[in-house]
Amino acid sequence: MNNPQSPDRRAKILGIDYVLPSNRVTNDMLDKLHPAWQMEQVALRTGVLERRWCAPGETALDLAVTACRKVIDRVGPKPNEIDAILFCTQSPDYIMPPNACLLQSKLGLGTEIAAFDFSLACSGYIYGLYIAKALIESGQARNVLLATAETYSKHMNPDDRGPITLFGDGAAATLLGLGESGLESVVVGTDGRGAETFMIPAGGARLPLSGETRVAKEDPSGNLRSAEDIYMNGGEVLDFVKRDIPGMIRSVLKREGCDFQDIDLAVFHQASKVTLDFLNRALHIPPEKQFSNIALVGNTVSASIPIALRDAELQGVLTSGMRVVIAGFGVGLSWGGCVLTW
Numbered sequence: 001m002n003n004p005q006s007p008d009r010r011a012k013i014l015g016i017d018y019v020l021p022s023n024r025v026t027n028d029m030l031d032k033l034h035p036a037w038q039m040e041q042v043a044l045r046t047g048v049l050e051r052r053w054c055a056p057g058e059t060a061l062d063l064a065v066t067a068c069r070k071v072i073d074r075v076g077p078k079p080n081e082i083d084a085i086l087f088c089t090q091s092p093d094y095i096m097p098p099n100a101c102l103l104q105s106k107l108g109l110g111t112e113i114a115a116f117d118f119s120l121a122c123s124g125y126i127y128g129l130y131i132a133k134a135l136i137e138s139g140q141a142r143n144v145l146l147a148t149a150e151t152y153s154k155h156m157n158p159d160d161r162g163p164i165t166l167f168g169d170g171a172a173a174t175l176l177g178l179g180e181s182g183l184e185s186v187v188v189g190t191d192g193r194g195a196e197t198f199m200i201p202a203g204g205a206r207l208p209l210s211g212e213t214r215v216a217k218e219d220p221s222g223n224l225r226s227a228e229d230i231y232m233n234g235g236e237v238l239d240f241v242k243r244d245i246p247g248m249i250r251s252v253l254k255r256e257g258c259d260f261q262d263i264d265l266a267v268f269h270q271a272s273k274v275t276l277d278f279l280n281r282a283l284h285i286p287p288e289k290q291f292s293n294i295a296l297v298g299n300t301v302s303a304s305i306p307i308a309l310r311d312a313e314l315q316g317v318l319t320s321g322m323r324v325v326i327a328g329f330g331v332g333l334s335w336g337g338c339v340l341t342w
Contacts, residue, residue, distance in 0.1 A: 012182025015075030047273025051168030051298030063171030083141035124302030126336025168298030172306035194333035
């Protein structure tokens, strides 16, 4: 799928800011709790040395409010010039109302504003850009505030090595408006046949919470989890990435009539070191065009791409006018890619 573009109306990222919880969880801390996990070996695959987890009373909404205030204060625009709030999360404060409605109130934005949540994980940032681009370039909105925030720590069993060693909590806020250059092609896709690869089985209408769903069981690898915890088949997720994602990234470049020689930087969802290494090799991306920050933040799900973009900007790796390709992929199964000019 591709968004048609108008030459005089191009959606553009005006600015990104992010917030991480203060609670640092290092590999040394996990090693002391689980010596059998061999954290040095785990780190070679995940690339994660530390991650941040929320305090018990801290939520994705709390993080998003702070991140949104940061970007609005730094970039603008005026509150009455924000026409839509998009909130991507799989860890909302409530079943209802949506986090986006609560965010509108906490930010003190006007009531003549669209505000809604959408539930996606690692592809969520691309889908958010997809929606924001459509709103802005169709003339339905001048400026869109996109919040991507996750607290997977609240849905992980502490004795399940895969999620615990990989995921970190965090929130990013992206302001989008009009510019002479900005978001170019956006490609998205879905394959629900792989839905059971990465899921929380219980808690929805299909399998309501009960005493039985709270019982943790041991899997063949010795990990413990209940039906209320995140289940992730890491091998199948990696197979999905190898099968579908390089071709998707090539297709988004092809839509713009370019290849990696025309791209200044590639910023992919910070899934794991193994995943990033595979994509960089498969796509022949030279080291100077790669960027990763997974070591110090972990996999922050829908917030990972904007956090990486902001870190790249703060480190001077990403500067105005650079052409960037970004891609996200995960729960659903779902994926998306985008070419943009910073």
